[in-house]
Amino acid sequence: MAGPNIASSSTGTTTSLKRKAATQENIGGPEHPRKLAAIAEADTNQPLRPSKFAPNTAASRLGKGPPPLTKPRAPTLSTSAGANGVRRTMRATSAPPKTAPVRPPARPTSRATTTARPTAASAANDQRFDSIQQQISKIEEARAADAARLDAELAQERAKRSDLQASHEALSRELTNAKTQELAQRQELFIASDELNSLRQRHEREISELQADLRRKDRELRELNEDLRMYQSDLERERETVRGLKATIAQQATAQVSLTAQLGALQAEKAAVQVEFDRTCGSKADLALQFERAQKRIAELECETREGEMVRRKLHNMVQELKGNIRVFVRVRPVLRSDIVSSTLHSSGSSVGAITDGADSPDLQEEAKRREEAMAKLVYPDKMDHREIVLKSSSESATGQERKEEWQFAFDRVFEPHSSQAEVFEEISQLAQSCTDGYNVCVFAYGQTGSGKSFTMEGGASETSAGMIPRAVEQVFRVADELKSKGWQYKMDGQFLEIYNETINDLLGKGEFDKKKHEIKHDPKTGRTTVTDVNVVPLASATQVRTLLALAQGRRTVAATLMNERSSRSHSVFTLRIRGENTLTGETCEGSLNLVDLAGSERLEKSGAGGDRERLKETQNINKSLSALGDVIAALGEKGEGKGDKHIPYRNSKLTFLLQNSLSGNSKTLMFLNLSPLATHLNESLCSLRFATKVNNTTIGTAKKQAKQIA
Template sequence: MAAGVTTRTNSLKRKAATQENLGADQQPPRKLAAIAEADTNQPLRPSKTAPNSTNNTNGAGAGPSKLGRGPPPLTKPRAPTLATSTSTNAVRRTTRATSAPPKTAPVRPPARPMSRTTWVARPGASTVNDERFDSIQQQIAKIEAARAADAARLDAELAQERAKRSDLQASHEALSRELTNAKTQEIAQRQELFIASDELNSLRQRHEREISEMQADLRRKDRELRELNEDLRMCQADLERERDTVKSLKATIAQQATAQLSLTAQLGALQAEKAAVQAEFDRTCGSKADLALQLERAQKRIADLEREAREGESVRRKLHNMVQELKGNIRVFVRVRPVLRSDILSTTFNLSAGSAGSITDGTGSPDPEEEARMREEAMAQMAFPDKMDHREIVLKSSSESATGQERKDEWQFTFDRVFEPHSTQAEVFEEISQLAQSCTDGYNVCVFAYGQTGSGKSFTMEGGSSDATAGMIPRAVEQVFRVADELKSKGWQYKMEGQFLEIYNETINDLLGKGEFDKKKHEIKHDPKTGRTTVTDVNVVPLASATQVRTLLALAQGRRTVAATLMNERSSRSHSVFTLRIRGENALTGESCEGSLNLVDLAGSERLEKSGAAGDRDRLKETQNINKSLSALGDVIAALGEKGEGKGDKHIPYRNSKLTYLLQNSLSGNSKTLMFLNLSPLATHLHESLCSLRFATKVNNTTIGTARKQTKHTA
């Protein structure tokens, strides 16, 4: 199409050049003198046969003619003017009309200006002008013919382009249909792929279950094989003994054969003795009846003692629960950690926690005497006046006022138990071991560690790698397994399973999963009938021994979200919740119970300016979420206290935080709750310690009601 437009433009340019060449070759003719010279003042009028021409004395002012449908030429052609003779002897005048243009050429040449009466010029000049005019009309006709041919060619090219466009549109529609079909097939294949993936996952899970069952059967078979081998060895030993006996008997028979004669002689004497033996036998039968009666009485006594032992176990459970309720269903323990070397260095050299932890020796480290002096200066003024029950802690502070007077402040707090800095992990666990016993009795138990960052919460709950430094979680699990083994002799069989969760920025993460944090959405579900709390899409691991729990703790500890703050080099920025579920059945008494042990390591609580999180957007968000969840925990405990005091149907705001909603069944009146308040001994943390102690006092003064035993419900 563009080629047709270019051709048409070139044709128009050639026509314009031809007309300019023709106009340049023509000489302007002289004017024809009028015959009647007397009437020279009368103006000339244009001829009626040339309506398109304009009045112009020199004949060059004719307007553009209409040249059909095509565009006008680039240059306007000038019609030749009539030559007039200057002689005065023209004797007649005539009227000459212009010739009509050909039908094929719609362009009309401009008419010559004529007056009402046209003077006839000389015959020779008129003929020349007519020939020139005819040649111009022929050229115009050729130009129009060329233009018509160009228009026809352009129409043909446009028709071809339209056909191509139709073909392209048809191809586009076909390709669109094919693309739609391909997308439909792809969606169907994706659906099939998803279905196949779900089936593969289910097959894998079933395969894993079958493998675990087969492994359990294999272990049982191995155990039976060992027992059978032991029986076989004993049988072989018995067989050897019997063979030896047979040999000795054969020797005895040989001896008796020789002694038969003597025995025959003695037969008479033996028959005499027989009567005496028969009498003795009768007396023995009477004694046997008496012994059988005594055996029956002893077996009856044993059955009565076993029944009394089972009843005693039930009584022990009740008495144990009563003792725990008398101590309070919500208790608060306070533990003050010792002063660390990094604390002294950070306080003396004004270093951060990370820099202080890296200094171990050299010129920057003080000598032992200097270190002891700095330890005393770094410690806050803490006292533990109750040396018998260990239930009191006193904090003192002295400051100088603006007037120069010394101001002394003293704060005294009382709790269920206060552990001094030198207390060991075993001493701490001894106080909570009875709560682990309550778990096997079918009660919900919740133990959570609260305190500022770096106060020793994770050490208290998880502990170190050695047996002496093991924390509350592994010790509580070992206690539960030990109690379960002791109760097997009384008919109890227990099944245990555990899960380890993390609450980070109000999002639940599975610490025992595959590490795909924030890719699965975990939801908390509470069953009002059974009182069980479950979390969707989390790994619940069956527990067979306490050693397995240590492995799970090491795995979860490496995947927990931590970060460095001004308070601690490796601060826990999330709440960790270890849940141990226990289900027990007694085939002898028909009893069943179900309890749970929740061991919670809360994230560090501190102010923004103390933690240094105000300048970091991520740390700021973490600190805000931590303080929000801890505040929600305080609100729940306060609401439980008001409800326990009988202030009506008080609403408990469990849903204000994922932490409180997860621990709803363990913080309610159906559970036993223990709060571990961990304190830093440093004087620089005195304000944070006071805030923690006031919160712990509020919790200690709360009564949440009486715990109820959770019985197992069967479908």
């Protein structure tokens, strides 16, 4: 790389020298040609050169002066050697001559002076002209001497230039040789560098291999040391084991003697056991035969049990059908302390304080007297079957004579005021059994406000006061658990609805009421009734049902009337759906249990709802739905008597339309008639008893079992 750099540097040097010489040639370099001295200076040997800047003033001012004596020549070119020995030709220049200005002659003042002065002036001019002539000749001589001198210098410069060119060519050849040598040295240097790099890499590889071997040797050394420590510890353990074995051998040797004695005893026992074993093997065949017979007997009993279960279901259904697919139970509630106080308020208020003041020490005689006065005359003549109830009333006629009236009614069961919740449920427990058999069951409570419908259906918080709904659910779960041993598996879910002012509300819903529009749909093929957009909760235990009942009670619509402080202003319907499957027989069944708590039937003058617009509307809707229920039952009775294809007005009310399948013969229906024992409610009780008698005399057909055989 040095060769090209040197050549380029020499070329650049030559070019710079040429540019420098040209620059000096244009602007006048360091070696300018000598300038001629001015004419007015003391040196008169220099030739005179006319100046274009300072013309002959005297001649111009005097008009036509004398012509120049000599013709001016162009300046001669002078050659000078530059810094690099190259001769340059330069044009000589000179400064304009410094001549004294010639003053014009003064204007004549008078005619006399103008004639005398021209002669003196001519003489002076001639002298000056001679001196000028001499100066010009001197200048010419000096110029000739300068030209000769310049020619000699130019020849010297040319000789120097030729010498410089010769030396330049020699330097160029040396430079070329130096470049060639440099290229050869560079190639050798590159080869040596490659060899050095390869040697360095091989050296590094050898070093890395040696280091890897060293590390491997160190690792092997550590592993060997670790193995050595392990072997030493194993050796110590083995030594300890050997010492222990030696001690054990010593002990075993001692125990061998006792074992030998024991062996003799054991051999004797073995002989006895062998005899017993032979005898056992003989009885084993007998036991195997007995076991086989027992298995066959078990299979026969299981088959008989399944057949017996089917027969039980059929007989149970036959018994329920013989009792009637629609039955009416009457329950009279006991007289409450609040009833005594309210009845006393209607009469004289003098003895009220004796009953209400002092809860710890009431006047028992006065309370018993008021209780007897408040009660209506109810008689239960059938002490055996408890199926009859008689109402008696006495009044004075317009003539002052005592008039006695008596009304006698007969139903499927009559519960007196002292009957407990367990006794009431005992009569309907068989209906809960029918749900697990695949039948639809409907139980609804009917009666006036304050007659105990909600207590009968829902009950209280304790176990003894639990109502029909929690007891029926517990019965269903208990029967389902008992049938698991016979191959039945059940799934249950429940829903709780409210019908308020002909609007269906979901008591188990999460949002507010009347936000969703619920519709009732009946499936004629399966006989199933569904309500759209309601929460259906899967049930896993009877305890969960109690929680749902508590939630629904808090959301149900109640209000205070003159007849009840917490009167139910709506109908509530709890539905429990049961789906069962028998994995042994392949049979499936599906049933439902509808437990309905109807709103109280009442008169406006009795309940005092006529003064409140909202209570009035509620009472009108309640009475309308209960009237529609009576119309449906009446139509069913006429149809059962064979009076043709009677239209059943189910759609007149949301209540009857929801209970259509429960009242149309596809369900086992039970009506609870709740009565108040108070004499003031006698007319309401008579109306309720007459309606219950109409229901009890109605025939709605035979219930159908919702079951099928799995293919």
